[in-house]
Amino acid sequence: MFKTFALLAYFILFHATCFAQKPNDSQIEGRYVKYFELEPETIYTQTNKSKYFANETLWFKSYIYNTKTQLPYLSTTNVYAAIYDVDGRMIDKKLLYAIDGITNGEFKLSEYAPGTYFLKVFTNYMRNFSESYHSLQEIEILGDDFAQQENESLENEYDFQLLPEGGHLLNDVNNTIGFKILNANGEGAIIESGKVLDSKGQVITTFKSNELGMGKFSLMLKNNDTHFVEALLEDGTKINTEIPKAQPRGIAVKINNLNATNLFISIQTNKSTLPELLDKTYSLAIHRDGLMKKIDLNFQDGKYDYLINVPKQDLLSGINIITVFNDENKPLVERVIFNSSKTPIENVELVNTYPNSDSTKIRLRTKLKDTIQKNISISVLPSSTKAYTASENIISKFLLSPYIEGNIENADYYFSNNDRQTTYDLDLLLLTQGWSKYSWNKIFSSPPKELFHFESGMQVKGKVSDKDKNTEIIFLHKESNTMLNSGISEDGYFGFENLLLLDSTKIYFSLKNKKENLSKANVYVNIYPAYQKDSINTHGLKSKKPINILDNNAFYENFILENTTSLDTVMLEVSKKRQSKNQIIYGGFNTKKIELENIYDDVTLVTDIISANGFDVYNSPRGIEIAARRGVGYSFSGKPASPNIYIDNQLMGEAQMIILMNLMVKDVDEIFISRTPSPGTVGVAGGLGGNINIYTKKSFSGKYLEKQSSFSSKIVEFGYSLPEKYQSPFYNASQQESFSKYGVLNWIPNLSNDENGEFEFKIPNYRYEDILLFIEGMGSDGSLISKTITINID
Structure with missing residues (x-):
């Protein structure tokens, strides 16, 4: 007998011991858990807008989420962003570095012809799954040469679908039948009135659709009964269709998800079926x-x-996802519902605006306090904009799209309000979508296999052609402050992992023998990941609607001038002005900055400056040795105490001290010396003699190392692209109307809140009154924020 359940059965996790109840249960549950053992990353990307001119830049922010745990995917580092043309051919590609589940970047569009393009953001690990977890946005580049696309569909062509709840109709039960109607462009059409007729033309029930062309009605069906649907659309079009025949045997499901605290599931059957069900145990998952x-x-x-x-x-x-299985583990009916009473969705609200003569400061507030760090992005556009046409937001992407097959029209609408109407409309959407996107055939027979590894940083693998008596190879990459040692195998192979290598920079190699002498490395090197071209299938993605790009082409001439302006937009906290250009990460205790300007010549050796500040400097066959004249003790070998030497925050080992040999003032930005050991550094790598921090100029590494006979180099042809600081186009002030349609006020990719959950930023004043804030965000606890706020600035 069925009862009102106060608590469902336990969660089934990843432990085989949970599946020992009985064979049938274990078979369903074990295969289900196995299918989801590999946890895919799901990516949402917000762009600053959707329509651009060719001399603008596409700015974007990507969020990476684990839909199972509903938390940021913290282990992701390597994220790819690529632009494809309307035929799916890749035009450009970047490798981005993600931290704490977020990354951002940009593509300059100056070389792109007017037309339709797609921005895809993805990871290598996603290639293991048949389902799509990447983000894909359509963008348009506007211009005089952008030919309007022809509408190949008929003007009044409609697709009317009847979709029984659970997947099929059953005789002698009160069936719930969902419906949706789409126009030639795949958009919902409004049914003003509809009715269900029996074979005699008698009206059985009436219905109408919501604004998105969806609705439902109930109907009791008898064996061999014939019923018809008549619908009148807003444009006067009439739809007539026959309702499919019901199955004579089976089970049906009806869901009531409108109650605030309880979900009601009704399982129904009929007289023809019940005798077959007695003494059999079905299950509801x-x-x-x-x-x-x-x-x-x-x-x-x-x-x-x-x-x-x-x-x-x-x-x-x-x-x-609610699925009913028979006694042979065959799924019979399925229904998807959304539990809005328990979600990671959080709100954001406007606190106040503070207008100034040239800009306006805006303050917003969340309830998240300090859980968000640089995890909010905001696009600021005029309220009459035509340039922002995103079809989904971060909430619909992470909480809805992974489970639904196909496109969801106005996906962001379903999370715009948590009221009864949006809850009802969301339930209609899920009813008319039918079964979830996950195929039970695949779940039972072909779980994903890890054929593509989870990338973490970059790798350098190579072989030394002249190993001889060399035992180690030294790897150097200045831009990431990385210097590493690796052993060399008997066959001459070596490797370095988890590297942060910037695009178009150089990496350097040197061999070290048992005497710790260095020599140039003659190496063959591969850098991973490598640049690979791919394509996307754009079938069904190309817009079918005729696009009137420019109402008056001449009106948009000189809309964007050649200059750009950099906006210092984020004003989250007042930082103290530092005397130093560089941040000391290690050995900053009781430190002294050495004044270089007007005191030392450009060709003064840095070792002479170190010697003049309390240290003895020795030349040795291995390079440079430095000891404190007045340390706090002696090393374990009995020698005078040595300081820790940091170059660009990278601790120097004995073999790496060669870099100091010819280092001159002209190569150095700043020097800091402390003759006092920092707490926690003593005994780690010397340190009893204090700490020396040297920061080199950006031009130093390449020039210096190229001259050294002990280093060979290789260019990183496909490395990480660092995001640039947002540059606002220099809009023509006289073109106010064009600016209101296609201009951008600001793009803020990385906002952080203070301890009160508030954050603020500035936007320039362009003689407008109303603006739109398109806000997306993700907290470290998995909280999701998506909201569009209209602000009046007078």
Whole structure:
């Protein structure tokens, strides 16, 4: 007998011991968990807008999420961003470095012809999955040469679909039938009135659609009954279709998800089916992303309707997939619901605006306090903009799209308000979507295999052609302050992992023998990941609507001038002015900055400056040795105490001290010397003699190392692209109307809140009154923020 359940069965996690109840249960649950063992990254990308002119820049921010845990995907580092043309051919590609589940970047569009393009952001690990987890946005580059696309569809062509709840109709039960109607462009059309007729033309029930062309009605069906649907659309078009015949045997499901605290699940069957169900145990599973709760279904003689009451606090957060299995583990009916009573969705609200003569400061507030660090992005556009046409937001991307097949029209609408109407419309969407995007055939027979590894940083692998008596190879990359040693195998192979190598920079190699002497390395090197071209399938992605790009082409001439302006927009906290250009990370205790300007010549050796500040400097066959004249003790070997030497915050080992040999003042930006050991550094790598921090000029590394006979080099042809600081186009002030449609006020990719949950930024004043803030964000606790705020600035 079915009862009102106060608590569903436990979550099924990744432990085989959880599946020892009985063979059938274990078979379903074990395969389900196995299918989701590999946890994919899901990416959402916000762009600063969707329509650009060719001399603008596309700015974007990407968020990486684990939909199972509903937390940022913290282990992701390597993220790819690529631009494709309308035929799916790759035009440009970048490698981005993600930290704490976020990254951002840009593409300059000056070389792009007017037309439709796609921005795809993805990872290598996603290639293991048949489902799509990347982000893909359509963008348009406007211009005089952008030919309007022809509308190949008929003006009044509509697709009207009848979609039974659970997947099929059943005789002798009160079926719920969802419907949706799409126009030639794939958009929902409004049904003003509709009715269901029997074979005699009698009206059985009436209906109408919501604004997105969806709705539902209930209908009791008898064996061999014929029913028709008539619908009148807003434009006067009439739709007539026959309702499919119901199945004579089976089970049906009806869901009531409008109650605030409970989910009601009705399992129905009929007289023809019930005798076959007696003494058989069916099961109802509520699941998502490898997490599952189960209830046994035991049918009783003479009972055709079974009501299950599930407290929503016992459901999974967000999407829940409800599937009924028969005694042979075959899925019979399925329904997707959204649990809005328990989600990671958080709100953001406007605190105040502070207008000034040239700019306006805006302050916003969340309830997240200090959980968000640089995890909010905001695009600021005029309120009459035509340039921002994003079809989804971070909430719909992470909480809805991974489970639904196909495109979702106005996906952001379903999370714009948490009221009864949007809850009802979201449930209609899920009803009409039918079963989830995950195929049970794949779940039971072909779980994902890890054929593509999870990339973490970059790798350098190579072979030394002249190993001889050399035992180690030294790797140097100045831009990331990286100097590493690696052993060399008997066959001459070596490797370095988890590197942060910037695009178009150089890496250097030197060999070290047992006597710790250095010599130039003759090496063959491969750098991973390497640049690879790919393509995307744009079938079904190309816009079918005729696009009137420029209402008056001449009106937009000289809209954007050649100059750009850099906006210092983020004003989160007042930072103290530092005397130093560089930040000392190690050995900064009781430090003294050495004044170089007007005191030392450009050709003065840095070792002479160190010697003049309390240290003895010795030349040795291995390079340079430095000892304190007045240290706090002696090393374990009995020699005078040595200081820790840091060059660009990279601790120098004995073999690396060769860099100091010919280092001159002209190569150096700043020098800091402390003759006092820093707490925690004594005994780590010398340090009893104090600490010396040297910061070199950007031009030093390449010039110096190229001259050294002990270093060979290789260019990183495809490395990480560092995000540039936002540059605002220099708009023509006389073109106010064009600016209101396609201009950008600001793009702020990395905002952080203070201890009160507030954050603020500035926007320039362009003689407008209303502006739009398109806000997206993700907290370290998995909280998701998406909101559009209109602000009046008078």
